[in-house]
Amino acid sequence: MKQATGSPMSAAEDRELLRRLHKEGDVRAREHLVARHLPLVRSLARRYAGRGEPLEDIEQVGAIGLLKAIDRFELEREVSLATYATPNVVGEIKRHFRDKGWAIRVPRALQELNARMSSTIERLTSRLGRSPSIAEMASELGVTPEEVLEALEVGSAYTTLSLSAGPGGDDDGDPLESIGEEDTNFERTEHRASLEPALHHLPSREREILRMRFEEGLPQTQIAERVGLSQMHVSRLIRKSLAAMRDELD
Amino acid sequence: MPEHVTLEVPLDEAFVSVVRMIVSGVAERAELAFEDMDDLQLAVERLLAEAGHEGRASLSFELGAGYVRTRIGPLRERGLAEALQRLDRAPGQLTLAWVLDTVVDSYGVEESSGDGIVVRLEKLVGEPA
Numbered sequence: 001m002k003q004a005t006g007s008p009m010s011a012a013e014d015r016e017l018l019r020r021l022h023k024e025g026d027v028r029a030r031e032h033l034v035a036r037h038l039p040l041v042r043s044l045a046r047r048y049a050g051r052g053e054p055l056e057d058i059e060q061v062g063a064i065g066l067l068k069a070i071d072r073f074e075l076e077r078e079v080s081l082a083t084y085a086t087p088n089v090v091g092e093i094k095r096h097f098r099d100k101g102w103a104i105r106v107p108r109a110l111q112e113l114n115a116r117m118s119s120t121i122e123r124l125t126s127r128l129g130r131s132p133s134i135a136e137m138a139s140e141l142g143v144t145p146e147e148v149l150e151a152l153e154v155g156s157a158y159t160t161l162s163l164s165a166g167p168g169g170d171d172d173g174d175p176l177e178s179i180g181e182e183d184t185n186f187e188r189t190e191h192r193a194s195l196e197p198a199l200h201h202l203p204s205r206e207r208e209i210l211r212m213r214f215e216e217g218l219p220q221t222q223i224a225e226r227v228g229l230s231q232m233h234v235s236r237l238i239r240k241s242l243a244a245m246r247d248e249l250d
Numbered sequence: 251m252p253e254h255v256t257l258e259v260p261l262d263e264a265f266v267s268v269v270r271m272i273v274s275g276v277a278e279r280a281e282l283a284f285e286d287m288d289d290l291q292l293a294v295e296r297l298l299a300e301a302g303h304e305g306r307a308s309l310s311f312e313l314g315a316g317y318v319r320t321r322i323g324p325l326r327e328r329g330l331a332e333a334l335q336r337l338d339r340a341p342g343q344l345t346l347a348w349v350l351d352t353v354v355d356s357y358g359v360e361e362s363s364g365d366g367i368v369v370r371l372e373k374l375v376g377e378p379a
Contacts, residue, residue: 121284130376131285134278149274153267198344214344214352220285235288239295245344246299 010036014081018073031204033070033081034063040082041066044089048097053111054118056233058093065092113151116141118230125221125231152232198245206241213238252314253279261303261325269294269309273320276311280318283376289353290373294320297369300346302327316375317355324366331359331367 014036020029041062049055069085077084120140124132138145199207209227212218220238224231255276259265270291277287301307305326312319333346334357350357354371361368 131283133281133283134274134287135281137284145278146275149271149278152274153271210344214348217352220288231285235292239292242292242296242344242349243299246296 011080011082015075018070018075018081021070022073022075030067030070034066037066037082037085038063040085041089044086045093048093053097054115054230054233056229058096061096062089062093065089068092110147110151110154113141113143113147114154117148117151118232121231122224131219131221131231202241202244206237209234209237210241252312254310254312256308256310258306259309260306261298261301263303266295266298269298272309276313277318277373280313281375282318282373286373286376290318290320290371293350293354293357293371293373294322296346296349297322297325297371300327300330300333301325318373318375320371320373321360321368322371323361323368324363325369326366331362334359334367334369 014033017029017033017036020026021033042059045055045058045062048058065088066085069081069088072088073081073084117137120137121132124136124140128136132140134145134148138148141148199210202210205227209223212223212226213220218226220231220234224234227234229237257272259269259272273291273294274287277290282290301322302325307322307325310321312321334350335347350371355374356370356372358370359367360370
């Protein structure tokens with residue numbers, strides 16, 4: 001994937017994409033901009049790692065800041081998008097931590113347990129060849145099943161979905177669509193067409209995850225493998241996407 | 251002999267996380283895999299989201315050999331019973347019936363009276379750990 005580097009050439013490319021987005025309403029240009037600046041988001045998110053929240057969640061929040069920066073950018077500005085986006089991304093991450101009251105309300109031990117949960121599930125799933133039970137997770141982590149459930153619930157309280165991406169339009173060539181192998185199953189293609197209108201307001205990755213879950217009937221573990229996220233993260237994205245779709249109907 | 255757990259919960263959104271915790275606790279006792287527990291939680295959440303937020307409902311669990319049967323009701327939201335029976339996958343809509351059909355092994359309306367409906371959600375326990 002092509003990435004922005006900060007060179008004059010890439011800054012010029014950013015400007016051209018911003019022009020297409022803001023002057024012509026080209027949503028594909030927005031997706032290109034997001035893809036080009038995701039490394040910046042990851043770099044900024046890493047500064048906030050180790051505070052009891054999975055890095056991938058912090059990156060998701062940071063990506064929302066990036067999207068806001070892209071949408072608010074005024075072409076008359078003399079600054080580069082990277083310069084303009086940085087405080088937006090950091091601000092979004094800080095607001096997230098503040099809104100969650102994470103460090104204040106949740107005991108540190110539970111924060112740490114939650115942070116270990118994702119990798120534990122992945123390790124056990126790989127070792128056992130199936131989704132682990134809560135008792136197996138507790139045993140692996142050296143805690144009680146109740147503590148595992150508490151830590152899972154703490155994690156589920158997050159709101160990290162990047163729904164502010166807006167309509168994604170056509171999928172072809174979408175740089176945000178971080179899917180793995182392409183499925184050529186004809187039946188799936190047929191269903192895909194039928195579900196598309198329901199998902200069109202979701203970002204492309206969430207659309208693909210919902211398709212895999214509800215059209216192909218894939219379990220979360222397989223979806224997680226395909227999209228390169230943890231199972232817990234996939235679970236949260238499914239939950240939040242369904243809630244957002246429901247809210248849209250109201 | 252199956253074990254039974256029954257309690258009454260407000261349908262207010264503020265109690266959804268409480269219901270989640272209860273579902274996860276019961277699922278743990280039934281030895282559901284993490285993934286299946288998550289599916290059951292999602293099924294209950296989606297059902298409650300469609301059921302309106304007024305009043306209270308009974309939430310009961312039956313933990314049998316190889317299954318967890320959850321019953322929720324009475325739910326009075328108009329159109330809910332019809333939505334649950336709409337098994338055909340409506341083009342362009344990720345319906346409640348479609349979601350439930352995916353995440354639980356079976357579901358249905360067990361009772362329907364003037365007071366509302368009782369919905370059954372059943373999840374099978376996979377291979378023993």
